[in-house]
Amino acid sequence: xxVIKSLKIMKIKTHFFFLLLLIGYGAKGxxxxxxxxxxxxxxxxxxxxxxxxxxxxYLRRHHIPKKTVEFHLVVKGGFFHENDDQLExxxxxxHMGTIRTRNFxxxxxxxxxxxxYNHAGTRNSHTFYWARLPSGDKEIETGLRVLxxxxxxxxxxxxxxxxxxxxxxxxxxxxDVYGAWLNNTIEEKVLxxxxxxxxxxxxxxxxxxxxxxxxxxxxYEDWYRPDLEAAIIVGDINIDSMEKEVKRLFSDLKxxxxxxxxEKLLDAQRVELSGENTFELIHDTVNSNFRMQIISKxxxxxxxxxxTRKDFEIWIMQQLYKEIVESRSTLLxxxxxxxxxEFRLSFGLGGFGRNxxxxxxxxxxxxGTENQQQIKKKFVEAVVAWKQIHTHISIxxxxxxxxxxxxxxxxxxxxxHDLAEAYRxxxxxxxxxxxxxxxxxxxxxxxxxxxxxxxxxxxxxxxDLNKNTDFLIFSGERQSVPKFKVFRQWLKETKTMEVKAxxxxxxxxxxxxxxxxxxxxxxxxxxxxxxxxxxxxxxLQNGIRVLLKSSNPASQRQKGLVTIDAFRPNExxxxxxxxxxxxSIVPKYMGYAGAGPFTKxxxxxxxxEKEMRLMFFSDANYQRIHGRSKxxxxxxxxxxxFLYVDQPRKSLEGFTALKVDHDQHLKSYVPNSRFDFFLxxxxxxxxxxxxxxxxxxxxxxxxxxxxxxxxIRWFSDLSGYTFIITGDFNTExxxxxxxEKLSLFPVGSKKAVNSDTHKFPLKRINxxxxxxxxxxxxxxxxxxxxxxxxxxxxxxxxxxTKALYExxxxxxxxxxxxxxxxxxxxxxxxxxxxxxxxxxxxxxxEENMIQNAIEEFRKLREFxxxxxxxxxxxxxxxxxxxxxxxxxxxFNFWRDYLKEKLVSHEDLEQEVxxxxxxxxxxxxxxxxxxxxKKYLSEENLQQxxxxxxxxxxxxxxxx
Numbered sequence: 020x021x022v023i024k025s026l027k028i029m030k031i032k033t034h035f036f037f038l039l040l041l042i043g044y045g046a047k048g049x050x051x052x053x054x055x056x057x058x059x060x061x062x063x064x065x066x067x068x069x070x071x072x073x074x075x076x077y078l079r080r081h082h083i084p085k086k087t088v089e090f091h092l093v094v095k096g097g098f099f100h101e102n103d104d105q106l107e108x109x110x111x112x113x114h115m116g117t118i119r120t121r122n123f124x125x126x127x128x129x130x131x132x133x134x135x136y137n138h139a140g141t142r143n144s145h146t147f148y149w150a151r152l153p154s155g156d157k158e159i160e161t162g163l164r165v166l167x168x169x170x171x172x173x174x175x176x177x178x179x180x181x182x183x184x185x186x187x188x189x190x191x192x193x194x195d196v197y198g199a200w201l202n203n204t205i206e207e208k209v210l211x212x213x214x215x216x217x218x219x220x221x222x223x224x225x226x227x228x229x230x231x232x233x234x235x236x237x238x239y240e241d242w243y244r245p246d247l248e249a250a251i252i253v254g255d256i257n258i259d260s261m262e263k264e265v266k267r268l269f270s271d272l273k274x275x276x277x278x279x280x281x282e283k284l285l286d287a288q289r290v291e292l293s294g295e296n297t298f299e300l301i302h303d304t305v306n307s308n309f310r311m312q313i314i315s316k317x318x319x320x321x322x323x324x325x326x327t328r329k330d331f332e333i334w335i336m337q338q339l340y341k342e343i344v345e346s347r348s349t350l351l352x353x354x355x356x357x358x359x360x361e362f363r364l365s366f367g368l369g370g371f372g373r374n375x376x377x378x379x380x381x382x383x384x385x386x387g388t389e390n391q392q393q394i395k396k397k398f399v400e401a402v403v404a405w406k407q408i409h410t411h412i413s414i415x416x417x418x419x420x421x422x423x424x425x426x427x428x429x430x431x432x433x434x435x436h437d438l439a440e441a442y443r444x445x446x447x448x449x450x451x452x453x454x455x456x457x458x459x460x461x462x463x464x465x466x467x468x469x470x471x472x473x474x475x476x477x478x479x480x481x482x483d484l485n486k487n488t489d490f491l492i493f494s495g496e497r498q499s500v501p502k503f504k505v506f507r508q509w510l511k512e513t514k515t516m517e518v519k520a521x522x523x524x525x526x527x528x529x530x531x532x533x534x535x536x537x538x539x540x541x542x543x544x545x546x547x548x549x550x551x552x553x554x555x556x557x558x559l560q561n562g563i564r565v566l567l568k569s570s571n572p573a574s575q576r577q578k579g580l581v582t583i584d585a586f587r588p589n590e591x592x593x594x595x596x597x598x599x600x601x602x603s604i605v606p607k608y609m610g611y612a613g614a615g616p617f618t619k620x621x622x623x624x625x626x627x628e629k630e631m632r633l634m635f636f637s638d639a640n641y642q643r644i645h646g647r648s649k650x651x652x653x654x655x656x657x658x659x660x661f662l663y664v665d666q667p668r669k670s671l672e673g674f675t676a677l678k679v680d681h682d683q684h685l686k687s688y689v690p691n692s693r694f695d696f697f698l699x700x701x702x703x704x705x706x707x708x709x710x711x712x713x714x715x716x717x718x719x720x721x722x723x724x725x726x727x728x729x730x731i732r733w734f735s736d737l738s739g740y741t742f743i744i745t746g747d748f749n750t751e752x753x754x755x756x757x758x759e760k761l762s763l764f765p766v767g768s769k770k771a772v773n774s775d776t777h778k779f780p781l782k783r784i785n786x787x788x789x790x791x792x793x794x795x796x797x798x799x800x801x802x803x804x805x806x807x808x809x810x811x812x813x814x815x816x817x818x819x820t821k822a823l824y825e826x827x828x829x830x831x832x833x834x835x836x837x838x839x840x841x842x843x844x845x846x847x848x849x850x851x852x853x854x855x856x857x858x859x860x861x862x863x864x865e866e867n868m869i870q871n872a873i874e875e876f877r878k879l880r881e882f883x884x885x886x887x888x889x890x891x892x893x894x895x896x897x898x899x900x901x902x903x904x905x906x907x908x909x910f911n912f913w914r915d916y917l918k919e920k921l922v923s924h925e926d927l928e929q930e931v932x933x934x935x936x937x938x939x940x941x942x943x944x945x946x947x948x949x950x951x952k953k954y955l956s957e958e959n960l961q962q963x964x965x966x967x968x969x970x971x972x973x974x975x976x977x978x
Contacts, residue, residue, distance in 0.1 A: 062454040073246025074269045077442040079253040081435045088254030089439045090162040091149040092169040096242025099143045104234035106226040110141045114183040120168030132891045143374045145447045154255035167268045182833040189836030196794045197305045209371045213290045245272035249446040253435040290376040298490045298503040307495030315380045316487045322376045324448030336477045342420035347408045353620035355672045358404040360385045389499045402513045409482030411520035412475045421466045429459045527625040530658035536763040543762030552931045561766045564741045572747045573908030581746040583646040587739040596711045602729040606635035611673035614662035639710045650748045657760040667730050674723040685715050738766040745913045779846035784961040789968045796865035801961040803853035814938045815950035826875040847923040880955035883948030
């Protein structure tokens, strides 16, 4: 993976358009006094002040969420303030500040016990710390003391520094070596000649490994000083009394004798775009597909701070650009052979530079050939598509984009954390922080004033391939690549080409007209029952079972949202490898084929318009359906499900695209987003060796007829399915619709044949697995043990999991960024529970890490916990359990709980009704420590170690 050539062309030294925006677009609003030019306006609701020593504070009373307070400390010292001897030390100091200070030796645990939480982060220009606490007097006093310690009372015992050095090094490792190389290479090319120093991870890593304590302390003393710090306190507070405390606590902060100029260091890293175009040839030794990435660069106005009306205008223009261009690229992607393989906007957090100062519009073109005429054809098609995306904008598109931007920004509830973040940007960037109603009016005004010609000019400028564009060509070692001047000539030829406007594709208003439900006169419901926990259980005449449990949404995003999760035992015989593998592809095939008369792309647009989701899954144990929609659209979700079940669509194009995508997945690197699934798949193949696994040769030989036959046989009815309906709904209102429609689905009669195949192996396992695309070790430890399913035992197991997590986290942080400990039922039917540990390690250190983890496991088994820990843990667990009962959000307690109880054939009410009472009144210290000795067993320890494919364990190095 190396870069071998570079050529710069079109040296157009210009910032004309960006300067035009800065100077001109605000002209018609220059008399608008919402934000005066060059004035850093603050909302009058915040109390802003500066002490004699230069320390800044922001105090704001706010009640979202209620009875909580946010405590933030900002330091204008970050990565750009490090000298060569201090690389990554700003990050290391931030790690230290999150775990201990002079007055809080175990900070995170102390805040957790008070019902709080803390976090921190390091950026180029600053470092920030924050804690969220309840608004009681004791908690507020603690929050202020923590802020004071963060400001100038951090401590650095060498043993703790060494542990956090390990954590920082772990954070710098990646589960996706190729992906990291690819992203770093692209960013290096994008940032070339912009004025920003390139990040050299190896230098930063080496500096942490060789740790220079003197340089570390110098960084802390140089930049953690009052004139570069701000306290931000937002929440349920009395501003007057809080201001007195801030003055009392922070007035004694000391300045160094010779303070350094931080702004000068930041100025040296200011980003500018040169106007140049660049062609680069990059040899990719992992993915040899011959391809090109076209990246058009423009400055991210938001990264510089929105200080004036003009800044807001530029920022809103960029938001409109993003909405319009993404929508248009999606239209061109609605085909199996689009003119490009990927089009995306690297905006905001996805931008380039460590402060994301550069936005990028990116297109990937797969050439797939060395024939120059074919390469030209694909290149020209891609450039024409690029021009189509950026021209002929319609007034309806602009209006829709305006509505989307306004809906996303205006009218949203503002939390205390949101306000604290805004004040942080004011302190660091000088960004204006307006009262919510003032900001909303400003955004509405700006949106109203933008006309079609203005947005077309902006989009044409951002899409101009003749400036600030990088053409990155990726190839294998021996591929024949046209010379750069040839690509330049092709690009020149496209300048005069007329392009057609993108025709909008018609969307599906409703599926009702194409559904052919069978007519039935019988009443759909066979029986219905309600229980003490608010659960309704319905048995339909066709044998389908439906459970409905509503709860409150955790946020506005979940309001009116309904989720459908259905499952049944997987009846496909694993003994018939060909049949099983064909059936295993069906859920993915459904997503590529479409359903009934509708293609995949028509259904995708329907999903997008309705903000709906419908997915199918199949594993060795269960077939599953997951759906989500607004409560008003649940009938359409059921209509679509009916089409997939009753009217399977046979699509050769869809099947061919599926095979290509899946083949690339099997042959190439494992992306970071799927890495945990990759590890789990490998482990499950050891646990369940009789379950066939799809390989590349299987994929080559499998035919559409095989897959479609498996679809008809195994996925074209709902016999044996149980539906769990959860979310924000009224059961009485949606039950008639659900029962009527589900009663009309086809059902059959199949007999389960895999009842004993997948019994969890309760035995010792020690397996080392070699994998591609990793440069470190990944360890998974499992401690399976027989356990009862009674409520008391389950509480004991959860409390022990919590205790184990805390011990392993503290012990393994020295060698792993984020060690995780959990507890899961591996085999509910046979009563097998397992504690588990997951962590990464530097190569060669994994055995030491494993030994440390097992030592903590043994200590907990032998010594147990003490009463103070148990009291706090019970309080935390009771609060979390109660929250799960009443609210749903990212985590959905009722969906998971009900499925677990149904699979184990257990009472649905008992645990919910008894859990908190048993935990608070019938779990003693003796109980939990006896359980530790009983269930923390190494008898069936299962150890899985993943190491690089080319790693020589004897030499301790990668070949």
